[in-house]
Amino acid sequence: MNSVIKKVSLFQSLAVAVILVIAVSSISVIVKNSIISDVKLGFKERVIDIRATFEVLNDSIKESAKTVSNVFSVKLNNIEIDYSEKIELNGVQTATLKSNGIILNKNNELIDEFTKTTGAVATVFVKQNDDFYRVATSLHKLDNSRAIGTFLTKENPAYEKIIKKEKYIGTAKLFGKNYMTVYDPIIKNGEVIGILFVAYNFDGLYNILQSKLEKIKFGQNGYLFAIDTKEEILTLHPTLKNKKISELDSNNQTILKNIITQKDGVLEYDFIDKDGKNRKLSAFTVFEDWNVILVSSANLSELLELNNTLRSYSIFGGILLLFILLGVSYFIIKKTVNEPLVLINQGLNEFFSYLNREKNKISLIDLNSKDEFGQMAKVLNTNIDKTKMGIEEDRKLIDETITVLSEFEHGDLCQRLHINVSNPALKQLKEVVNNMADNLEHNIDNVLEILEEYSNYNYINSISTEDLKEHLLKLANGVNSLGSSITTILKENKSNGLTLENSSNVLLSNVDKLNTSSSEAAARLEETAAAVEEVTSNVRNNTQSIQKMATLSSSVTASATHGEKLANQTTQAMDEINNQVNLINDSISVIDQIAFQTNI
Numbered sequence: 001m002n003s004v005i006k007k008v009s010l011f012q013s014l015a016v017a018v019i020l021v022i023a024v025s026s027i028s029v030i031v032k033n034s035i036i037s038d039v040k041l042g043f044k045e046r047v048i049d050i051r052a053t054f055e056v057l058n059d060s061i062k063e064s065a066k067t068v069s070n071v072f073s074v075k076l077n078n079i080e081i082d083y084s085e086k087i088e089l090n091g092v093q094t095a096t097l098k099s100n101g102i103i104l105n106k107n108n109e110l111i112d113e114f115t116k117t118t119g120a121v122a123t124v125f126v127k128q129n130d131d132f133y134r135v136a137t138s139l140h141k142l143d144n145s146r147a148i149g150t151f152l153t154k155e156n157p158a159y160e161k162i163i164k165k166e167k168y169i170g171t172a173k174l175f176g177k178n179y180m181t182v183y184d185p186i187i188k189n190g191e192v193i194g195i196l197f198v199a200y201n202f203d204g205l206y207n208i209l210q211s212k213l214e215k216i217k218f219g220q221n222g223y224l225f226a227i228d229t230k231e232e233i234l235t236l237h238p239t240l241k242n243k244k245i246s247e248l249d250s251n252n253q254t255i256l257k258n259i260i261t262q263k264d265g266v267l268e269y270d271f272i273d274k275d276g277k278n279r280k281l282s283a284f285t286v287f288e289d290w291n292v293i294l295v296s297s298a299n300l301s302e303l304l305e306l307n308n309t310l311r312s313y314s315i316f317g318g319i320l321l322l323f324i325l326l327g328v329s330y331f332i333i334k335k336t337v338n339e340p341l342v343l344i345n346q347g348l349n350e351f352f353s354y355l356n357r358e359k360n361k362i363s364l365i366d367l368n369s370k371d372e373f374g375q376m377a378k379v380l381n382t383n384i385d386k387t388k389m390g391i392e393e394d395r396k397l398i399d400e401t402i403t404v405l406s407e408f409e410h411g412d413l414c415q416r417l418h419i420n421v422s423n424p425a426l427k428q429l430k431e432v433v434n435n436m437a438d439n440l441e442h443n444i445d446n447v448l449e450i451l452e453e454y455s456n457y458n459y460i461n462s463i464s465t466e467d468l469k470e471h472l473l474k475l476a477n478g479v480n481s482l483g484s485s486i487t488t489i490l491k492e493n494k495s496n497g498l499t500l501e502n503s504s505n506v507l508l509s510n511v512d513k514l515n516t517s518s519s520e521a522a523a524r525l526e527e528t529a530a531a532v533e534e535v536t537s538n539v540r541n542n543t544q545s546i547q548k549m550a551t552l553s554s555s556v557t558a559s560a561t562h563g564e565k566l567a568n569q570t571t572q573a574m575d576e577i578n579n580q581v582n583l584i585n586d587s588i589s590v591i592d593q594i595a596f597q598t599n600i
Contacts, residue, residue, distance in 0.1 A: 040266045043283040047296045050213065050224065054287050057209060061180045062169055065200040068120040069182035072198050075114055076104065079186050081126070081193040090149030094133055097126050097194055105135040108146060112138045125152060125195035132195050139199065142175050158183040165192055171290050178203050210236055212324065222298020229260055230291040259284050259295060268300065340373035344380065351384055362388060393421040401433060413441040443472050447479055459483045
């Protein structure tokens with residue numbers, strides 16, 4: 001016995017051990033996969049956050065470039081072209097451009113003055129056949145000579161928009177520097193006669209951003225780098241900055257080519273570095289405006305260990321970067337966006353508090369500007385007024401509904417809802433409640449009317465069950481069943497009374513026969529007594545015979561006496577039966593009256 005127990009215990013232990021191993025292994029795999037999935041998602045989100053920083057910086061730089069472009073357009077206004085007067089530049093005869101009578105061709109001093117004032121370089125293009133030719137500029141090449149006397153060319157991304165008489169804004173790398181460029185077409189008499197070009201150098205801001213991004217770490221050894229997709233150069237990298245992809249080893253080239261091809265996603269791969277072969281994770285996203293792919297790369301093992309820390313650090317770093325970059329445009333946004341938003345936010349919060357019954361009063365949004373925020377506030381105020389009126393109507397109807405339903409609860413079905421509202425749902429509720437009250441009152445009145453007839457012994461009518469359901473149907477059927485049951489009982493009582501009457505008649509007949517039989521028995525007893533006397537006289541001499549006859553006579557006398565008592569008792573019983581029959585006849589009379597009323 002002990003041996004079996006040990007075997008079973010051992011088997012159970014092994015089974016539990018196997019189950020635990022399988023469960024723990026499965027859970028470990030599931031948890032690991034879940035963590036890896038979360039890490040990949042978080043890794044990608046961090047890169048997207050960094051791209052958002054680039055977008056904010058890009059928007060800020062664009063606004064600055066637009067501003068200096070507008071200044072340049074104001075400075076060189078009233079531009080005209082003279083095709084008859086030609087000015088030679090680098091062997092090309094160009095038409096003459098004039099601004100307020102001042103010739104712009106080769107007038108670099110005027111452009112330099114603008115550059116000194118704004119810090120942005122500028123160029124004037126003149127229409128030359130189907131292209132545009134640089135005739136004046138403050139932009140210098142690497143050898144410090146001016147970038148003048150060259151064509152825009154159709155390959156330039158701005159060409160197509162200029163031909164369509166549209167302004168082009170975009171980044172460009174000119175002679176080793178990063179610029180936000182604005183190409184503004186000069187239109188005269190519906191024809192593009194030239195271009196005013198402005199380039200805003202943002203290397204300073206970009207360098208600040210790069211210095212911040214270079215400090216970002218993913219795990220212990222992870223980092224952020226950027227790929228220039230146009231020139232296939234690593235513009236940001238802790239060890240390979242400004243390196244061309246073609247100059248790297250085959251392992252790096254394969255990985256980077258895959259990233260450039262995909263442009264956006266998460267890549268998990270094996271990478272061989274100084275520490276040996278490691279499983280790495282890279283998340284990347286493209287920023288088209290700058291032709292840049294932002295890539296975060298780290299050892300997967302480090303990310304799994306430091307996932308929570310990295311998430312917190314990423315949030316902190318992103319917030320820090322956002323604060324730095326948003327500081328440039330804070331002043332402008334504060335006046336044009338923040339203050340109206342605060343007013344709208346306060347108005348909405350107060351409105352929602354009113355909707356949630358946290359406040360009983362609400363005021364309109366005090367914003368009268370002519371911009372989109374002012375229009376938004378106007379629309380909100382209109383809807384606040386409408387909503388306020390609707391809620392007040394709804395509250396009145398709800399209060400009336402509570403009062404009416406309370407009366408229903410106490411049995412008064414005569415009450416109705418009278419307040420009119422514009423809310424379709426509450427309007428329908430009002431109709432439903434009033435219709436319900438009408439139906440209930442009608443059906444209850446029908447029941448009461450039938451019950452009143454029943455109380456007056458009139459069981460002819462019944463309640464109609466048409467269109468009734470559930471409880472009202474059960475009530476109507478119950479009352480109808482009550483009437484049917486009473487009618488059935490009355491029918492049975494009448495039948496029983498008639499049967500009892502017949503039985504009573506038979507009983508009376510039998511009693512009469514019994515009385516007759518009793519009288520005959522008494523006569524026979526008298527005859528027997530006479531015979532006994534005669535026999536006694538005949539056998540007086542025989543003592544033994546006398547004794548026997550005396551004994552027989554005593555027995556006969558006792559029987560006669562007993563028969564007389566029975567006859568008296570029978571007579572008394574018949575009197576009682578007659579009394580009961582009279583009572584039954586009275587009941588039958590009552591039943592006949594009821595049957596007559598109920599048409600039985």
